[in-house]
Amino acid sequence: MSGGHGSGGSSNKRVALLISVLALFLAFSETLGKAAQTEALGANVEASNLWAFFQARTIRQTVIKTADETLGLLPPGANQDAIAAKRAEWAKTVARYDSEPSTGEGRKELSARAKQSEERRDLSLLRYHHYELASAAFQIGIVLASAEVITGIVALVAAGGLLGVAGVVLLGFGYLAPHTLPFLH
Numbered sequence: 001m002s003g004g005h006g007s008g009g010s011s012n013k014r015v016a017l018l019i020s021v022l023a024l025f026l027a028f029s030e031t032l033g034k035a036a037q038t039e040a041l042g043a044n045v046e047a048s049n050l051w052a053f054f055q056a057r058t059i060r061q062t063v064i065k066t067a068d069e070t071l072g073l074l075p076p077g078a079n080q081d082a083i084a085a086k087r088a089e090w091a092k093t094v095a096r097y098d099s100e101p102s103t104g105e106g107r108k109e110l111s112a113r114a115k116q117s118e119e120r121r122d123l124s125l126l127r128y129h130h131y132e133l134a135s136a137a138f139q140i141g142i143v144l145a146s147a148e149v150i151t152g153i154v155a156l157v158a159a160g161g162l163l164g165v166a167g168v169v170l171l172g173f174g175y176l177a178p179h180t181l182p183f184l185h
Contacts, residue, residue, distance in 0.1 A: 033131030040124035047117035130174025137167035
């Protein structure tokens with residue numbers, strides 16, 4: 001009778017080991033998923049801030065252009081030198097608002113930085129979706145392997161193991177090549 005119990009115990013030990021491995025990979029997947037989610041949120045906030053700054057620069061630039069055009073409509077008078085000096089100053093300011101490579105705060109630079117943040121956000125979201133699917137595969141694999149202990153249906157352990165392999169593959173794609181699987185875009 002102990003021989004039968006020993007073989008069942010050995011099977012249960014293998015199932016417990018499979019569950020432990022699946023739980024380990026689940027922990028990795030959840031940790032990577034949270035990190036990717038946090039990165040996506042941070043990049044999204046950064047992109048929003050940069051686009052808001054871009055819009056503020058655009059508004060300021062438009063106000064200065066309008067003031068310059070208004071001054072240009074004034075009839076010739078005694079203050080022509082002062083008007084010309086002011087218009088030249090405004091032209092420099094408008095040009096600086098459009099592009100300011102030294103500070104990265106011109107509209108062109110802000111636009112480029114915002115687009116980079118959006119790309120980081122999108123990549124992080126792709127990774128996050130891979131990690132979430134991997135987590136689901138690991139969780140379902142754990143449930144199926146656990147059910148085998150109760151039911152004795154060996155196919156449940158096999159299905160749990162296959163889901164674990166699928167989870168590892170999704171984890172790998174999420175980490176190394178998140179653009180590869182088109183159905184996750």
